[in-house]
Amino acid sequence: MLFILNLLLALQGFAQENDSATQWQEDLRFFQNTIHRDYPLLFVKTSPEAFDREVEALYAEIPNLQEHEIIVGISRLVASFKYGHTHLSFWQKPVEFAQFPYNLYAFEDGIYIEGTHKDYPEAIGAKVLAVAGTPIAEALQAIEPTVPAENAQYFKAYGINNLRYPEILHAQQLTQSLQHTVTLKLEKNGRVFNQTFTALPKGKSIPTERGFVTPDANWLSARDQETTPLYLQQLDKVYVEEFLADEQAMYVRHSRIQDEPGESTKDFYTRVLEEVVAKDAEKLIIDLRLNGGGNNYLNKDVIKELLQTEHIDQIGKLFVIIGKRTFSACQNLVNELDNYTNVIFVGEPTAENLNFWGDNRPLTLPNSGVSIAVSYLWWQDKPALENAEWMAPNLPVAMTFEDYRTNQDPVLEAALAFDEPNFKPRPMDYVKELYFSGQTQKLAEELPRMIQDPLYAFCDFENELLKQGNLLLQSGRGPQIQAAIQVFSTVLNLFPDSANAYKHLGESYIAIGNEKEAKQVLHKAIALDPDGVGVAAQELLAEI
Incomplete structure (x- = not known):
């Protein structure tokens, strides 16, 4: 029985x-x-x-x-x-994953434990070498498929902390079973050691603000709390400003695209820009590195106020700090600043594509009740041909862990120190201006100089020139195709190992019926990059 x-x-x-x-x-x-x-x-x-x-x-x-x-x-x-x-949150009912009590942050020199529970004091500020026996680079690669990363910056800012979910570690085969402890291999002060963490009870989370742990009686921060740099002050506020008298610069930290209770975005920028003019400020620095978005209909007020303030809307006077948490409606603001003002961007690339699918609505699965946020609205501030994976800074500056720990801000310092009166924040616009105005001799001098100048390291001249050549080629008209040949030949003078330039040059020769020249350059593309560009070059050869 x-x-x-x-x-x-x-x-x-x-x-x-x-x-x-x-x-x-x-x-x-x-x-x-x-x-x-x-x-x-x-x-x-x-x-x-x-x-x-x-x-x-x-x-x-x-x-x-x-x-x-x-x-x-x-x-x-x-x-x-x-x-x-478009994402699935692991912090919803009925989905409620546990969390290991550490907050990871990607600095220029590696992944560090930026914050953790007081039970793990030795781990605070340690560099992560391995997770559950897997080297950190491989562990990040294992969890990357679970992150809706628009680019590498999004993954660094919003994705790496998927390493604190026990369920993801198991599902992505970093652990052999679902377990509520995990051991990290850490390095701190020259010592390598293992630290085992126990997951928090479900429903308990790590207290963070803009990606950083908020220290209290139970939670530790790696940053020295004796002082606080400007970009981390008053994080409960949407925007704050401070006039830096020694540098004659106005600093604004804008951490959300929304109105502050008691002072609208428009009123804030009106007031701040009036002060900029009254104090004859030499620079305005707007810090958007922690801004994850909001209501982008408020962006117009920022742009209008800046455009009306000629005193500061000049190259070398208006700086905007961007970074790996700059996302969503703030990406729209960055795009519009780039479109309409004389801004110089400082910091790291943004977390969002220039044009993107945003504004989501819930799609609820009928049996489990799991809710998935699905995008439905296309945001396009840039022409389709100018879309890119992110907005790159004109002055690339990243922060090391030691910078963060000791409250240094090399990004703000770079903006304050910058003094290059002839700097071209949009170098390709300058190149096109020289070309279309017939200043070929000056272009022949300026282009090689700018390519070698570290100030313009942010610009991928090779690919930008190839884009311009392709626009001419795609027109299908004789004079434009000849101009495309000239552009691709220029690229090869500057970048002799450019397989892409050889391939596009081959396409151009095919377009004008010069098969002999086409074969020669296509064979060079194949020799330079047989498994990449060379594959497409082989297909072109087969069509001749």
């Missing part, structure tokens, strides 16, 4: 598990069908075919997976679109 009872209980458990697997499969199919029906617009960085292949693989595997593995599997599908506004 006992045997029969145990058998019935086992069969009942099997049936429940089987029902659960079926429900997850139904949810997955619902998600797949909804994306195809309502959101085909998201198939930009992945294809419908690749998406469906991953769906079918997960569908077949669901009966063999634990619930958290299924959820992480769905998150990989969501992340495959690579738009940060």
